[in-house]
Amino acid sequence: MDMRTDKINAEERERAFVSLRKPEVVEKQKLHVRYHVEDYDAEDRPRAFLKAFAAILKHSSYRMALDHFIRMSAKCSRCATTCQVYQATGDLKDIPCFRSELLLSVYRRHFTMGGLLRGRALGTGHLTDDKIQEMAESFWNCTACRRCSMECPSGIDHGLIAHLGRYILSEIGIAPRALVVSTREQLEGKSGNTSAIPVPALIDTLEFLEEDMLEEKNVAIKFPMDVEGANYVFFPAVSDFLMEAETLMGIAAVFAATGDSWTTGTGYFDGINYGLFYSDRILERVVKKIDAETRRLKGKQVLIGECGHASRSAKYFLPTYCGGKDAFPVINIMEYTYEVWKEGRLVLDPTIVTQKVAYHDPCNIARQRWIIDQPRELLRAFCPNYVEMTPMGENNICCGGGGGTVSIDEIRPYRTTIGGKLKADQIRKSGCEILVAPCANCKKQLRELVEDQKIDCEVVGLHDLIYKAIVFDDSLKVKEEQPQEVAEEE
Amino acid sequence: MEALLDFARGPLFRLSFAVMALGLLRILIFDLYGAIEAYRRAGDKTMPWNLVMRRSAQWLLPINRAFKNRPAYSLISILFHIGLLLVPIFLFAHIQLWHKVIGISWLSLPKVVADYLTILTIICAVALLIGRVFNHSSSFLSRKQDYLWPLLLSMPFATGYICANVGVSPSVYQLSMMAHVLSGEIAFILIPFTKIAHCVLMPFSQLISTLAWKFPPGTDEDVATTMNKKGAPV
Ligand code: SF4
Ligand code: SF4
Numbered sequence: 001m002d003m004r005t006d007k008i009n010a011e012e013r014e015r016a017f018v019s020l021r022k023p024e025v026v027e028k029q030k031l032h033v034r035y036h037v038e039d040y041d042a043e044d045r046p047r048a049f050l051k052a053f054a055a056i057l058k059h060s061s062y063r064m065a066l067d068h069f070i071r072m073s074a075k076c077s078r079c080a081t082t083c084q085v086y087q088a089t090g091d092l093k094d095i096p097c098f099r100s101e102l103l104l105s106v107y108r109r110h111f112t113m114g115g116l117l118r119g120r121a122l123g124t125g126h127l128t129d130d131k132i133q134e135m136a137e138s139f140w141n142c143t144a145c146r147r148c149s150m151e152c153p154s155g156i157d158h159g160l161i162a163h164l165g166r167y168i169l170s171e172i173g174i175a176p177r178a179l180v181v182s183t184r185e186q187l188e189g190k191s192g193n194t195s196a197i198p199v200p201a202l203i204d205t206l207e208f209l210e211e212d213m214l215e216e217k218n219v220a221i222k223f224p225m226d227v228e229g230a231n232y233v234f235f236p237a238v239s240d241f242l243m244e245a246e247t248l249m250g251i252a253a254v255f256a257a258t259g260d261s262w263t264t265g266t267g268y269f270d271g272i273n274y275g276l277f278y279s280d281r282i283l284e285r286v287v288k289k290i291d292a293e294t295r296r297l298k299g300k301q302v303l304i305g306e307c308g309h310a311s312r313s314a315k316y317f318l319p320t321y322c323g324g325k326d327a328f329p330v331i332n333i334m335e336y337t338y339e340v341w342k343e344g345r346l347v348l349d350p351t352i353v354t355q356k357v358a359y360h361d362p363c364n365i366a367r368q369r370w371i372i373d374q375p376r377e378l379l380r381a382f383c384p385n386y387v388e389m390t391p392m393g394e395n396n397i398c399c400g401g402g403g404g405t406v407s408i409d410e411i412r413p414y415r416t417t418i419g420g421k422l423k424a425d426q427i428r429k430s431g432c433e434i435l436v437a438p439c440a441n442c443k444k445q446l447r448e449l450v451e452d453q454k455i456d457c458e459v460v461g462l463h464d465l466i467y468k469a470i471v472f473d474d475s476l477k478v479k480e481e482q483p484q485e486v487a488e489e490e
Numbered sequence: 491m492e493a494l495l496d497f498a499r500g501p502l503f504r505l506s507f508a509v510m511a512l513g514l515l516r517i518l519i520f521d522l523y524g525a526i527e528a529y530r531r532a533g534d535k536t537m538p539w540n541l542v543m544r545r546s547a548q549w550l551l552p553i554n555r556a557f558k559n560r561p562a563y564s565l566i567s568i569l570f571h572i573g574l575l576l577v578p579i580f581l582f583a584h585i586q587l588w589h590k591v592i593g594i595s596w597l598s599l600p601k602v603v604a605d606y607l608t609i610l611t612i613i614c615a616v617a618l619l620i621g622r623v624f625n626h627s628s629s630f631l632s633r634k635q636d637y638l639w640p641l642l643l644s645m646p647f648a649t650g651y652i653c654a655n656v657g658v659s660p661s662v663y664q665l666s667m668m669a670h671v672l673s674g675e676i677a678f679i680l681i682p683f684t685k686i687a688h689c690v691l692m693p694f695s696q697l698i699s700t701l702a703w704k705f706p707p708g709t710d711e712d713v714a715t716t717m718n719k720k721g722a723p724v
Pocket of ligand 2 (some may be wrong): 082083084085086095096099141142143144145146147148149158159398
C-alpha cells in the first residue's frame with residue numbers, strides 16, 4: 001500500500017509558497033514564480049515559447065511521445081495517488097496529469113492538425129502569458145521523481161513532460177537562476193565547475209583529507225590526481241569536495257583497501273549536470289566535458305560518486321551524446337564498492353555502526369531499477385540495526401528535492417513543507433537514527449527536511465559509514481603498532 | 491423501418507467499421523513509425539527490454555499493480571474492459587452475422603454468460619461514470635468526452651440486451667435494434683479520434699516512454715542554430 005500524508009494546513013501553505021523575490025523584479029519580469037530568474041526579454045512570450053517549442057520538436061524525438069500521450073490520457077487520476085506533492089497540498093492543480101496537460105494542450109492546439117484547424121475555426125485556445133506563468137510555476141513544483149509514471153496505466157511519463165516543459169521555458173529565459181549561474185560557471189567560467197572550486201583549492205582540500213585519514217586510520221589513503229591510464233576516472237558531485245568530506249574519505253579508503261587504480265582529473269572533476277533538470281542542450285554540453293576529460297586521461301571507465309542525477313546523466317547520456325556503444329562505461333561508486341566487497345576484497349567491521357540505519361533510494365538511480373539491492377546488502381552486512389522503509393526501491397518516495405529543486409534555495413520552505421512531507425513521515429515512521437542517502441541532492445534536501453520538520457536523524461552517505469567500519473589489511477598500516485614495546489618501556 | 495435497418499446493418503455498418511479499422515491502423519502506423527524514427531536517431535540504442543516488457547505486461551494484465559491504489563476503481567474498470575471486449579466479439583448473434591458476411595465463425599459465449607456479462611458491463615459503465623463524477627480528482631481532470639464514453643458504450647449493450655431477452659412488440663424490437671446498431675456505429679467511428687484509441691496504442695506505451703528518453707545527439711547545435719543562439723553564452 002502506498003503511504004498517505006495529511007494535507008498541509010493554511011499556515012504551512014503560506015510558508016511553503018512564500019516568495020522571496022522583490023516585487024519590482026516580479027513586476028519587471030511579469031512572472032510571479034517563487035524562484036529567481038535571470039533578466040530576459042518579457043515581451044511577446046507566447047510567440048517565443050512556440051518558436052522554441054517548434055525548434056525543439058524539429059530536432060528531437062519528443063513529438064513521438066507527445067503524439068502518443070495526447071491519445072492515451074485517460075484522465076483517471078490514478079497518478080494523483082502517488083504524487084507526494086499532490087498528497088501534501090491536495091491542490092487539484094498538482095495532480096500529475098493536470099501538470100502535464102498544461103504542456104500537452106499547447107502541443108495539441110499548436111502542433112497537431114486537428115488542433116490547428118479547430119483553433120482557426122473557433123479562434124480560441126491560443127497560448128497566453130497566463131498559461132506560461134502557470135507552467136513556469138507548475139513544472140518547478142514537480143520534483144521530476146517520476147513516481148507517478150509507475151502508476152499510470154497509459155504509461156504517461158510526467159517526468160518527461162515536465163522535463164520538456166522546463167527545456168522550452170529555459171530557451172525563452174525562464175529558468176531558476178541558481179541552476180543557470182552554476183551551469184554558466186561550469187561551461188564558461190574560470191573554474192569550470194558548478195561550485196567554482198579552483199584546482200589549487202581542490203588539491204589543498206584533498207591533501208588535507210589525506211592527512212586526516214593517515215591520522216585516523218594509520219593508512220596512507222591517497223586521492224590520486226591526473227593519473228593517466230587509470231581504470232576509473234572519478235566525478236563526484238563537485239559540492240562533495242566542500243561538503244561531504246566523509247563520503248570522499250570513504251571512497252578513497254575503499255580504493256586504498258583494494259589497490260585499484262583511480263584518479264581525479266584536474267581538467268574537469270564535476271559530476272553535476274543541471275542540464276538534466278532544465279535543458280537538453282546544457283545536458284549535452286556537460287556530458288561532453290566528462291567524455292573529454294576521461295579521454296584526456298586515457299581512463300577506462302567513468303566513475304560517478306554518490307549522486308543520483310550525476311549518475312543518471314552520465315550513465316544514460318554518455319552513450320547518447322558520446323558515441324553510443326563505444327562510449328565510456330559508467331559505474332556508480334556503490335556498484336564498485338559492492339563488487340569488491342562481494343569479491344572479498346573489502347572487510348567491514350559489524351560492531352562499529354550500531355545505531356538504527358535506514359536507506360533512502362535516490363530516484364535517479366532506483367526508479368529504473370538500476371541500483372537498489374547493492375547498497376542494502378552492504379548495509380545489512382555491517383549495520384546490525386538496519387531497518388527498511390516502505391515503499392522502497394523503484395517505488396521509493398522522492399526526498400522532495402529532486403529535479404534540481406534542491407539547488408534553488410529560495411524554495412526551501414516549499415521543499416520542506418510540501419515536496420518532502422511524505423518523505424518526512426516515512427523517516428519518522430522508520431525511527432532511524434542514521435539515514436543513508438547516497439546522493440548529493442538527497443543529502444542536502446534531507447538534512448534541511450529533518451531540520452525543518454524537527455526529526456532527530458542524521459543524514460549521511462553510504463561511504464561515510466563504510467569509512468567508519470572499514471578494516472585495513474595489516475600490510476597497509478604505515479606504522480607497526482607495537483603494544484609490547486610500549487608495555488616494556490613502562 | 492425494415493429498409494432503414496437493413497441500411498444501418500449493411501452499408502452503414504461496413505462504413506463505420508472501415509473508418510474504425512483504417513483509423514486505428516493509421517494511428518498505429520504513425521505511432522510505430524514515430525518510435526522507429528526515434529530509435530533510429532537515438533544516440534544510445536540500448537533498450538532495457540526486460541523492464542519495458544515487465545511494465546507493459548503489468549498494465550495489459552493488471553493483476554497486481556492495479557489494485558495497490560484505488561482497488562475498487564481498478565476492479566470495475568477491468569471488468570468493464572472484459573465485457574467490452576468479450577461480448578461483442580463472442581456473442582453468438584454477432585458471429586452469425588460475420589459468418590454471413592465473411593464466411594468464418596468462431597466459438598461463441600454461452601448465452602447465459604453473455605447475458606450476465608452484458609449486464610455487468612452496463613453496471614460497470616454506470617459505476618465508472620458515478621466514480622468520475624464523485625471522485626473530485628478525476629472530475630477535475632475530466633473532459634466532456636470522458637463522461638460521454640461510458641454512456642455511449644453502454645448503449646449498444648443495453649439495447650442489445652433488450653433485443654435478445656425482453657419480449658417486446660416487433661416495433662419496439664426494431665427500434666431498439668436500430669438504436670443498438672447506430673450506437674455501435676457511432677462508437678466505431680469515434681474510436682480512432684478519441685482516447686479510445688488506447689485500444690491499439692496501449693501495448694506500446696512503456697516502449698514509447700522509455701524510448702522518449704533516448705535523445706538524438708547534436709540537439710544542442712541544431713536547436714541553437716534554429717533559435718539563432720549559436721555560440722550565445724549560457
Ligand atoms: S494515471 Fe495516467 S491516465 Fe490516469 S490521470 Fe494520471 S496520467 Fe492520466
Ligand atoms: S514526477 Fe513526482 S513530483 Fe512530479 S508529478 Fe510525478 S510524482 Fe509528482
